[in-house]
Amino acid sequence: MSRLGTITRRTFLVGAVAVAGGVAFGTWYVRRPYANPLLDGLGEDEVAFNPFVKIGTDETITIIAPRAEMGQGIATTLAAFVAEELDVRLDQVKVEHGPASPAYYNAAMMEEAGPFPFFDESLMAEVTRRSFGTVAKVLGLQATGGSSSTRDGFVRMRQAGAAARIMLTEAAARRLDVPAAEFTTADGEVIHEASGQRVTYGALALDAAAIEPPSDVPLRDRAEWKLLGQSQPRVDMLAKATGAPVFGVDVTAPDMLFGTVKMSPVFWQEPTAVDLSKAETVPGVIRIVPISSTYGHGFGILATNTWAAFRAAGLIEADWGTPDYPADNAAIDARLTEALSDPTSGSSMRDDGDVETLFADAPRERLIEAEYAVPLLAHGCMEPMNATAKLADGKLTVWAPNQVPTLTAQLCASALGMETADVTVHTTQMGGGFGRREVDFSIYAALLADAAGGRPVKVTWTREEDIARDVFRPAAKGRFRARLDETGLPVALDMTIAAPSILGSVMRRTFPSISPVGPDATITQGAHDQPYSIANYRVRGIKADLGVPVGFWRSVGMSFNTYFHEGFLDEIAVAGGTDPVDLRRRLVADYPAALGVVDRVAEMANWSEPPAQGRARGFAFALAFGSWIAQIVEIADTPAGIRIEKTWMAADVGIALDPSIIEAQLVSGAVFGFSSAMNQEITLREGRVEQSNFHDYDAMRMHQCPTFEVAILENAEKMGGVGELSTPTSVAALANAVFALTGMRVRQLPLSREVAFA
Template identity: 45%
Template sequence: MSRAGKIARRTFLIGSAAIAGGVAFGVYMAKKPIPNPLLDDLKDGEAAITPFVKIDAEGITLITPRADKGQGAYSIQAYLIAEELDIDPATAMITPGMPGQAYYNASVLSEGVPFPAYQDGFVAETLRDFMSVPAKLFSIQMTGGSSTVPDGFDRMRLAGATARETLKEAAARRVGVARGDLRTENGAVILPDGTSIAYTDLAAEAVEIDPVTDVTLRPASAWRYLGKPDLPRLDMLRKCTGTEVYGIDMEFQDMLHATVRANPAVGTAGARFDASAAEAMRGVEKILPVSNGVGVIANNTWRTFQAAEALQIEWSAPDYPGTSDGIFAALEQALGDPDSYDHRQRDEGDVDVALEAGDVIEARYRIPYLAHAPMEPMNAVVRVLDGQVEIWTGTQIPLFIRDRAATIAGVAPEAVKVYVLPMGGSFGHRLEMTHVEQAVELALAVPGRHLKLTWSREEDMSHDYPRPASVAAGRGKVADGKVVAFDLSVSQSAMAPEWFGRLSGMSLPGPDATITTGSWDQPFDIPDYRVTGYRAPSMVPVSSWRSVGASGNGFYHDCFLDELIHAAGADPLAERIRLCLHEPARKVLEAVGEMSGWDGPSIAEGRGRGVGFCMSFGVPCAQVIEVTQTEAGIRIDQVYVAVDVGEVLDPTNLEAQVFGGVIFGLGHAMNCALTYEGHAPLETNYHAYEGMRLYQAPQIEVRALSNGSRIRGVGEPGVPPAAPALANAIFAATGQRIRELPLSKHIDFV
């Protein structure tokens, strides 16, 4: 075979998929194909036609590189490939594979463009497509931003279609017929006479054929799996029988265990420590300094925890406020301070003139730091042997982990293997890698041994990088029963630059859009409309939390809009619909009104309902929540939710994701906060950080619409509207307007 043929086979798909549906830019590195990583370790008889499909005589393996943290990512990726490959994915082996540039996320950066998602003109869409270029160049293999389905919708179907057509070509050459005369069914090529040849029987021949890239994707009307009701999650049997292997379940013979105690002031270096008492404890093998703290190695996890508690450590103090009161004072000081100005992406009309005179409505809001608090605490297994590093962990950023581990161990990145495991939750927690850094540092002290590091629940809660605390101020005006002026200012520490700096060592220049995401980009047409972000000093190191900036800004924007609508004497739902300038979003609002039988916020004495709306990750989501005021407190009775994701690929899982988002959003709005004293949170376990209880869970009804111009993800958009819908419902039932989260600081729940 010619050299050109070999290169084409090794580099198929990635170059073309990088610009699928978008614009090809004349930049060499942006267009340069990426080698197929599966070819590096192929055995005789194995065919890796694309980076997502490997076939040998024993079976078919589907590579699903977006991490699964409970949201069903492995399952939907497998269905996307299988739909075009024409196999039952339940019969295939499914694995995230080794991390590599081929699996960069072409969609995750698209939300960072300076256009709101409801603007889908040529310039906005071109720029969104262009964001795949830096994702490719910087090898951003990341799971997050509700991007798994948008990123994989075309690319993974193309991978399946290319593998299918290449296998047909192999069969055609074998039997001497035209490929167009063949069809496929359930993992086999069907000849004109009805004879079938299994894909697995064609693997060796497919290796010698350049991939057939001129393929046509099947229309939705021909889908066998996608879009069908009751599509089974491929991991349900393992999860329902307790046989799924998470990171915390990994075991190896003769394995050592470790844990750490790090500085309560997250990100601050440790100081002097006395390990004499801990070293004398049973099973303890080594006690070593690690970045920001001290690590303990012992022969089981419990003994590492006990020894870590026995350490006497003198911690260094950071230079930011050590209490929540001090933190909020700094946030308030930055709000409106010209020296703290960060950005203003929405400024329509003339807000200053509109608010110069007359009755100006004002309100101030604030939200606390929030932990991610997944059920599975952070953990990793590491082995260092003969210049090679192996890592087993649940992560959303495997390439970042590979490269950081290589730096710590002093080896080339190619010498590090990262085995990505299913995760027991994340909500953004596993976009960090501090635990892996600590595990590699400790594993270097015990070469050749598998070392399993596990954070205690208390360490996991107190050394999380939480959702930022922030404050906001709203000023507005109404006239003739309408909202006519809206001015919102938000102050918080920068999240995106801090997070990216920890991962890459590089500081992101420019403003931090997450300060106002979920407020500046809402699809409403208000004559005088302004949203401003102020960057407070860096304090507690912060990170991405489920729905990122929209998690707090959805509360600010929608609650203040509700206050203005009330002041105007307008109906909360009708005025939102009147103001809405985006047809899919308007239809979502109309749908939730129909679902709830909306005829106003008041239901009966002591009963009310509130509307919440937020567009996040391009998904308009509206919620109506009904509550009852009882003698013991507020009871949440019913939640109606309407969303538009453009195309519904898995109706059952979509409903589950929205259910989970609503419960997650409500539980945190009701009860959760991290309160700081001495630079450390007081809430270090679930007894002090209590989400929604089972008996408090309302009935939830979900309706999915398909009017959007792009396919979208749904893991996060159900979260932002929950808090404002609940706060607005409480106002409708009680007349009490609550502007601070958690709501339980001001009202009881039953």
């Protein structure tokens, strides 16, 4: 069965619905711009040229960077998009996240949500991407995720800056009665070189506001870039270095109350018996409020200070009932094994060639089989979940470190029986996000604000609550088999992965009346979408509901499938007597960008030379979020345990917009991946999370971090994302290095089940 045939049948309905949606709404509806949200509350001396640019007569230039800043530097790069075309320096502008608005919908994130690999440029793939992009605009979902922020803003935000510059130039031309073509711009001024006259943007702003925005907005050639392509100082550097209040937990307001929540530790269960008497007597406690939402059930505590709320939460006594889901990790493993036991279940996300025939007559000596598994994982953000809310005069205002502001407004309004238009969401910076910053903490803050008599309430979770009530990275399990030819190359590869559906879990929490249908590509993400040329190649995904809330975690399905996929390919290399790097070279030879990163990282690490005695290296490759990465990890055997000594990474991102931010994200992603691979897991006992804080859910410590060497390439034809790129390969490369060092193939994470780390 051809891949095209499989994809066509599976996605025709989805693609048809998307296209039909455009027809049903009308071409005009789909193409028309959303209203400019900056016009609300605009000062008399300010001009909002479009949703991304605001200029005041006092020369204040404000750029809206409408994606969540959680340390990845996105505010700097998005601001540089606008500043590049507006022709201003970054130190001349203020950068704000801006209001929650459908004008800031994320098309790029939705376009790559379909089942087609990034490298698939077939007509069907491109039509589906365009259709999904249309749906993204119609839905107006403003979201940060999928390493999509730069890809989404690259054209749109540069056009916003260019349009404003054109309008300002035209205003200067009319004022000085000189053709617009005779002007240039630089550093916030319109300049007429012949006469020596200069007019600032602020002086022109009001006049420019009366000019019709251009319909044709040409963008500058890359050779003309002044900011993009170069490392820039981060726009939030000064605030963070001086301790300015930028995070959600920093929010303050007059007459503020404080609070926290104690939600049922047994997911989805309501308490069957409750005793609040001890909690209610804690000095400073004002009120304890029952909470019931699509995220769960429990209590919110209103108090005069956070510490009183925390203490009261710990004194709530309740019978939380019994779980109706696998109550411990053994039961979770059994459920996943059961899901894998039916070979006809699930959906084929890739089905090239004739896998069944190739395995039916395969000699035993040329067959390889393996089973891999990963546990649930928490996000472990340094800043725990928090939000501040105020309900007064029928209007709700929410200050929250969130990744989905339009959804936050919608669901908070729904929780209080309000109209979404009556909710204002202010998105703060956040101390880590990694996909966790959903809506639950904002809903709880809104519910407590409803009980606060018009006073603002800052609701901060305890670390214990944050870990126990996470929306976890799914546990997953996979079975894999390969047939090798006489040269050791795989001629058939069959992969079956079972995991909970992230999309199904998210929909249960956000829109429970809608049941998602069809396959969930996140279950096989990182397996079905890799550019390996194997003639007979099948990847199936099976939805295995575990009852535990799961969600997006840095690199999503790739966080476990790259470990599965690259670990099994390493096994293929060993069984076939092929060098692991050479095996990848041969399998990705059709893709220059892939071959480029494989060759580059091998050169960087001097792969052809064996490591020193007591050391070993592991290799992994992936196409992730539109970028290509190859990684080598070198580890050493020490008396205290295994130590990660050095990591080499070569990444091809197509266009390197800010090399320093890209390198920082590659290192950050690797540390995040190492942390999960070495020690992290969430375990259940009687349906409750056993971990509670960093003492039993720890991250890699500074003394454990290796040195890093990073190469950033720009050979790929399309620009890719960076924020999640290196997390998956770091896990796989480390696991493969452990095998190379110890001879033990660890097929279940964390690696500390089998080996100790220094």
